[in-house]
Amino acid sequence: MKVYELAAGGDGLDRLRRADRPMPVPGRGQALIRVRAASLNFRDLAVVQGVYPGPPATGNLIPLSDGAGEVVAVGDGVTRVQPGDRVAATFFQTWADGPPPPGCVALGAAPADGVLAEHVVLHEDGLVHIPQEFSFEEAAALPCAAVTAWNALMAAGKPVRPGASVLVLGTGGVSIFALQFARAAGARVFATSSSDEKLARAQRLGASGLINYRTTPDWEQEVLRLTGGRGVDAVVEVGGAGTLAKSFQAVGFGGKVALIGVLAGRSGDTSPHPLMFKAASLHGIFVGNRRMFEDMLQAMTVNAIRPVVDKVFGFDDAADAYRHLMAGRHFGKVVITL
Template sequence: MRVFELREAAGIDSLTLTERAEPRPGPGQVLVRMRAASLNYRDLIVVTGGYGPSLPLPLVPLSDGAGEVVEVGAGVRRAKPGDRVAGTFFQRWVTGPITEEAAASALGGAIDGVLAELMVFEEDGLVHVPEHLNWEEAACLPCAALTAWNALFESGCVRPGQILLTQGTGGVSVFALQFARLAGAAVVATTSSEAKAERLRELGASEVINYRTTPEWSKPARSFTGGRGVDHVVEVGGAGTLEQSLRAVRRGGTISLIGRLAAPGEFNPNWIFIKSVRVQGIYVGSREMFENMNRAIAAAGLKPVVDRVFAFEEAREALGYLASGAHFGKVCIRFG
């Protein structure tokens, strides 16, 4: 089978297309023919060496993919040949709080990921995907969608009538906008261009702020709320945007800290206790959360926003496109 390997974490060009023997499932395992994968910013961190010397090499990258069950091992009860499934980001985080064991089971980082034509999963590391989604859309769910869902509803408590602030137009932020609108919450979104702003409005954003022309975007965000501040911020920028998020959020509000996309910066931690702000770290979610989310997606008929689809052989080009920041929503790879 064909597979991409990262033999050294030296950048996108260090990805190598090669051949490996076709795997077979053992007891409790499921063999899946991968049909599509989607990219996350975390994948760029992996291939460029951001995970440090502990990265196991050679490594098959990417955490998010969907495919069809080909064969199951002895004792498998949760899947059968022909099922449409996706792997969970953490293969050993089934339910409850995350553990050290679960944290060491992340696809495309701690263990081999999904950029291979065939993959063996433990049966507990799979979920069935909503039937109305195509392969590329289903492949968008394991990391970006679940991260947004966890932030808003599992670890968060977004309710109808509240106001959410999202940053940019990457996968997590776009999913957060879609989920918030399903829940009856309003959304203030930041972006860098009028073209992207128009698309955010089409998805239901009530207010869009250009962070390039308005670097102190917390001011118009607070103005939109009548000076009170937003209820919840999905913070994907990290230290470079956290100061503005702390100014934008209401007293007693919540900031879900998810990424570090922005340039390094400084922030005043005094705002956290002065305003009684809850800052929660979100690192994807459990299989139970994934299944909760899938039920909501199926009931609402929600469709992920896919920006562009690349062929399997174009995996390096796909990562380069993601790195450019030109995308709106998800960047995907279609397997043959």
Template sequence: MSLPTKTTQYSYPELGSYDNLVLSEVPVKPPKATEVLVKTHAVSLQYRDLLIATKRYPSAVLPNLVPCSDMAGEVIAVGEDVKKWKVGDRVCANFFIDKVNDVQTPETDNSALGGAAQGVLTEYRTFPAHSLVSIPAHLSYEEASTLPCAALTAYNGLLCGYEPLKAGDIVLIQGTGGVSIFALQFAVASGATVIVISSSDEKLKVCKQLGAAHCINYKTTPDWHREALKITNGVGVDHVVEVGGNSTLGRSIESVRLGGSIDIIGLVAAPDGQGPVDIIVPVLFRSLKLRGLYVGSVPMFHDMNKLITANPKTTRPIIDRVFPFAEAKAAFAYLQSQAHVGKVVIKL
């Protein structure tokens, strides 16, 4: 089979809106000795992609950026020194292509796809062989594309923190986006009791079907932290998956037990006018564990896939909608609408 010499990809001549995305054809070179050439079959979107598009992301991004970090595809060529991969293998690339252990460095940060490094919204891309992970056999390309950021962040938060989740723990999860749904699934698979908060009763019905024991609509119950305390007989939850940021952190602190864990993974909530949260006193006197997360490593990805493979029904990715490659802007618009439960995927 002759290798492609060109790829069609989306990029940003200028940031400011996802409407600025342009489609173009650029050259593709054969893989170097330690590289793998992959044909992209699916790309999933993150809230991060919207932040980058609108220049709200806190880290620097490349000019003429090819967006998106999460892909699943098929190996079509390998470099002469690559032993692990062969043509036809189904793979995902890790979010950080150079994070081969759990140590975060400026160098690993600079390998973040779709930001500090060129992304994956392209037909073909070469990757370092060390950055790739096999797709669980029971997952489609569309399902597998949701794993590198959303799933791995949820796995890192619940199972790789200061006090890893165990059966019988109580977990409070905010929202029904990609990370939140994976956190729900991994918590259920681990034998935990899950509380989910959302502004939509329809979305909470989906969470019930996925195994959530308790659901709270934070529009009708704005003091959801007090409801969580009632559910736990005043003790508080063991873990909080914090996706709202400054607007929800104060209530998260009030909902967690003494010595409990709050894994901070996002900032999706709109400002609520309360201003910065004073966290020093409650964190100090209640011995809380606050941990910021920035996705995960290649070995962590391998470990997560073991959990997914061992619990295929419970952990199957939830995909809300799949858009064709030609309608990538519509996919971004749908993600921005927050009408989705789970993931939004682009199929190539």
């Protein structure tokens, strides 16, 4: 079967190459999936560049965590899925509910192969059924970015409620899902972007406070101005060390900052004291579990929310999909079909 692998040595996109592997066979409790689509996350750029935290790859690795397809065979003892089912993989294969179990690994980074392959074998517990109305491309957009956004808004700390205000940073995968979920929950959404054109697209999705963080580098002051000095109830913090101090300013009394990303840098000192004075909280987010994924799918179905897929690339053009994400030209998700 056709796969892509990241060669064990070297760094960057030169490591990404086509390969053939034997068809995998599902063992007890496992399902064989014909992958139909896979999506990229910012994380996948870190993996290909060899800067993703975790153990170094000891051999060639199939990249990408997020995929969707159909079950074609199952091993002994499988009860959750059957051949013909349309499914998506969970980011953490063994994290079904509650806290993550010991040894829980994520797909698409050492030591676990990912989904950029015609077929994959996954444990039945690491699969969710996808809504009938979703294409495989849409479903493949969900496992990492959407579950992270859902966790940040609905599972970590106080869930976002009608009338709340939510700030999303940039217009990448996590942030656009967060925009959609916050609007469905009845919240007012503030969005930042480096691009006025992308802000116009965010407005069409329901964002009402639009701030270009290039032309308005003090965007946290603008958030305060737009909220009459109150600040927002939730910040979807995908910037990390480079934006955290501003997010602490932008969050309001009793609000929460969901710490997710590293887009604006990985190191730096940020005093947490602003949180103390306004009884605000900081929540670390690490994607989420299968329960969150399934809750999120219910909410997406009821609210008719469809993933925003920026561009779909063919399997032969997988490297171009990586380049598109690296260039930051996307709005929402970048997908590869198989």
